[in-house]
Amino acid sequence: MKTFQRALVAIVITTFAEASSNERLRGKAFMQHSFEHKVNSLAISDSKGDSDESNSKKAESRVEGTDEKQAVMETLHKAALLPATRLPSESVLAVGDEVCITGYIMDNYCIFETGGTLLDNPRVITLKNPELHSFYCLLDVSLCYESGFQVLGDKDQDTDRHCLGFQLDDTDAVLKAGRALGAKGSCSTCTGEKDVNPEFGYRATVKGKVKEMGDGSNSVNGPPILTNIQMLDESVGCDGNPTLPPLCARSVETLPPVPSPTKNPTEVPTERAEDPNEDLAPALSCPDSLEGSVDIDDSATLHYAIVPASPAGSNNGLLCGRLEVEHMGWIGLAISKNGGMVGSEAIIGLPGVDKVLKYNLASYSGPIAMSDDKQTLREVSIAEENGMAIMEFTKLLIEDGEIPILEEGENIFLHARGGSSLTYHGPSRVVFRKDFASRDMAPMTPAPTIVATQPPNPAPSSDLKVGDDVCVTNFIMDQ
Numbered sequence: 001m002k003t004f005q006r007a008l009v010a011i012v013i014t015t016f017a018e019a020s021s022n023e024r025l026r027g028k029a030f031m032q033h034s035f036e037h038k039v040n041s042l043a044i045s046d047s048k049g050d051s052d053e054s055n056s057k058k059a060e061s062r063v064e065g066t067d068e069k070q071a072v073m074e075t076l077h078k079a080a081l082l083p084a085t086r087l088p089s090e091s092v093l094a095v096g097d098e099v100c101i102t103g104y105i106m107d108n109y110c111i112f113e114t115g116g117t118l119l120d121n122p123r124v125i126t127l128k129n130p131e132l133h134s135f136y137c138l139l140d141v142s143l144c145y146e147s148g149f150q151v152l153g154d155k156d157q158d159t160d161r162h163c164l165g166f167q168l169d170d171t172d173a174v175l176k177a178g179r180a181l182g183a184k185g186s187c188s189t190c191t192g193e194k195d196v197n198p199e200f201g202y203r204a205t206v207k208g209k210v211k212e213m214g215d216g217s218n219s220v221n222g223p224p225i226l227t228n229i230q231m232l233d234e235s236v237g238c239d240g241n242p243t244l245p246p247l248c249a250r251s252v253e254t255l256p257p258v259p260s261p262t263k264n265p266t267e268v269p270t271e272r273a274e275d276p277n278e279d280l281a282p283a284l285s286c287p288d289s290l291e292g293s294v295d296i297d298d299s300a301t302l303h304y305a306i307v308p309a310s311p312a313g314s315n316n317g318l319l320c321g322r323l324e325v326e327h328m329g330w331i332g333l334a335i336s337k338n339g340g341m342v343g344s345e346a347i348i349g350l351p352g353v354d355k356v357l358k359y360n361l362a363s364y365s366g367p368i369a370m371s372d373d374k375q376t377l378r379e380v381s382i383a384e385e386n387g388m389a390i391m392e393f394t395k396l397l398i399e400d401g402e403i404p405i406l407e408e409g410e411n412i413f414l415h416a417r418g419g420s421s422l423t424y425h426g427p428s429r430v431v432f433r434k435d436f437a438s439r440d441m442a443p444m445t446p447a448p449t450i451v452a453t454q455p456p457n458p459a460p461s462s463d464l465k466v467g468d469d470v471c472v473t474n475f476i477m478d479q
Contacts, residue, residue, distance in 0.1 A: 093246055095210050099226055100238035101151055101245065102205040103165055104130035105174060107138055108220050109147035111164075119144060120376065120396075121283045123314055127152070127161040131201035134283045135182035136378050138202055139175060140189055143372045149174045150223060151206045153248035163248035164218065167225040169211060177231035178202050186285055188379060200283065205232040216246065223247055284310060286320035286379065286394050296415045297430050299326040302333065306436045308407055309397070317397040319405050320379075323349075324390050327417045331382075331389045334361060334414040335403045339431045344414055345370075345403055349382030349391035352420050356380035356393055367422065374399075389417070408437040 093099075110118050110126045110133065118124045120137040130152060137144055148171060153163040168174055175189075181204075182190030183197040190197075208226030215221050223245060290303040301324050309317035325331045334346035344361040358375055359367035369375075378394040397405040405411055416429040464470075 093210060093213070093224065093243070095213060097210045098207070099166060099210060099224075099243040100205065100207045100241070101153070101165060101243050102234055102237055103154070103203065104133070104152045104162065105138065105149055105168075105178065105202045105204055105206075106130055106133065106152055107144040107147050107149055108167075109144045110137070111150075112220050113147070118283075119373075120378075121316060123316070124283075125161075127163075128155075130162060132283060133202070134200050135178065135187040135190055135198065135202060137283075139178050139182060140187055140378070141375070143375070145171060145175060148220075151204070153245040156248070163245060164223045165245040165248070166206070166208070167214070167220075167223050168206065168208070168229050169225050169227045170229050173229055173231050177204065181233075186379060188381070199285070203234040205234055205236040205238065206230070207232065207238075214246075218247070284316055284318055286318060290320060290322055292436070294432065294434060296432055300324070300331075300415055300417070300430070302413075302415075304436075306397075306407055315396070315398040317407060319395045319397055320393075321347075321395070322390065322392045323415075324388055325417055326387060327389050328384055328387065329389065329417060329419045330422055331391055331417045332359075332415065333391075334416075335405055336412045336414050336431070337403060339412050339414075341414065341429075346414070347377065347391070347393055347395065348422065349380075349389070349393075350422060351382050351384045351389060354382060356382050356391060366424075374402075406436070408435065410435050 106126065114122070114126070116126055118126055118133055118137065119141065120134055121132060124132045126133070139145060148167065150167045151165045153165040155162045179187070179190045181192050181197060181202065183192045183194045183199045184190045185194045186199050192198075206226065206229055208229035210224050211227035212225040214224045284307045286307060287305050290305045292304045292306070294302045294304070296302055303322040303324065305320040307318040307320065309315060321333070323331055323333055328351075330348060330350050332346045332348035334341075334344040336344040341361050342363060346359045346361055346367060347356065348359055348367060349356045356377060358370045358377060360370055361367050376396060376399060379392060380394075381390075381392045383390050395405070397407065411434050413432050413434060414429060415432070418424065418428065
């Protein structure tokens with residue numbers, strides 16, 4: 001056994017010496033595997049070394065060697081020389097194995113479909129700062145939760161990114177647990193206590209069984225898939241024996257490049273070097289009360305608050321709004337480039353179907369709902385109460401490819417309202433201008449209304465008869 005102890009020291013030294021600089025950069029998996037293989041081989045050879053020992057002595061020696069091997073490995077793990085793991089015979093993950101891991105829950109869309117940044121906060125790199133991912137984006141936005149979830153592994157110190165962990169095959173279980181935990185308010189489907197429960201960074205302990213191993217790539221198909229999952233509170237933990245995801249030993253350098261945030265939506269994103277000291281732009285929240293208000297006309301009032309971008313220029317500022325209209329039916333608010341309907345972008349609430357969505361007003365044929373990836377409104381609701389239609393929403397001031405809402409400077413808004421279905425609003429449209437840096441609102445401009453003018457009536461002619469030539473100038477009207 002002393003020979004075994006002495007050899008352990010040599011193994012530690014040679015294992016680290018054998019690892020190339022590239023292997024060290026890619027993580028600790030190579031050194032871990034090499035070390036465990038040599039320890040395992042050493043234990044076997046050591047148990048065969050004393051030919052004079054009796055069978056009982058040999059058996060005792062093997063047991064002691066296994067115990068000592070485990071003890072030495074645990075000591076090295078605690079000293080941060082190797083990542084936490086179990087004995088080699090238990091460390092190879094296979095289909096059917098039980099898994100326990102505690103980590104951040106992330107939707108696949110925000111990892112693979114956004115260029116590697118959060119959908120609701122494009123300045124934040126998803127795998128670098130999952131703690132800034134809002135429960136709203138994770139659990140409210142269908143584009144995100146319909147892409148499926150995974151639990152991330154720990155952050156790799158070399159890459160400064162969390163590794164891909166395990167895909168979770170039960171979306172409903174994740175939604176149920178996450179919505180029960182998240183604070184209600186910013187997340188419209190969450191039921192947790194406001195100002196007590198979290199709004200960002202969903203962490204959980206996940207237990208399950210390996211259903212498929214995955215292909216090992218840095219893609220949605222790479223991580224193993226867990227089935228029969230249990231979504232438990234983060235505090236439950238894994239009794240000090242968490243499962244190391246297979247991809248956590250590898251670099252994530254092959255993930256899609258992170259686009260540069262752009263202040264001008266027309267700019268083409270370009271790759272940029274990261275500044276490790278750069279301030280991250282947090283996802284902002286609306287205040288409890290909306291102090292500003294605009295009387296749009298005798299029937300409609302917009303209550304609002306502007307949450308400025310923080311830091312300045314980070315495109316995470318918010319318009320928090322509540323539109324109240326003495327009216328029963330759909331109501332809408334649009335941002336316009338020139339006061340005209342065509343080319344404007346609207347927020348429309350339909351009480352009959354309980355939906356508040358963003359629409360393109362591309363033509364007079366009617367509004368067209370924007371695609372799912374553009375449905376970024378938060379904290380939405382629409383209701384009819386006591387003869388009033390009330391729509392609440394939170395909208396980012398700056399969004400790619402959309403008309404910006406200015407914190408300072410004139411914005412041109414449209415308001416319209418209609419019946420129970422989304423049909424033509426008729427004359428119920430108002431144009432108004434608002435500079436949110438000023439308390440004054442520019443004069444309201446009603447929608448142009450054509451008033452038929454009565455043409456001068458010619459004196460009746462008793463001489464008109466069939467076949468006579470006639471000339472008249474007037475409006476053309478259908479019957």
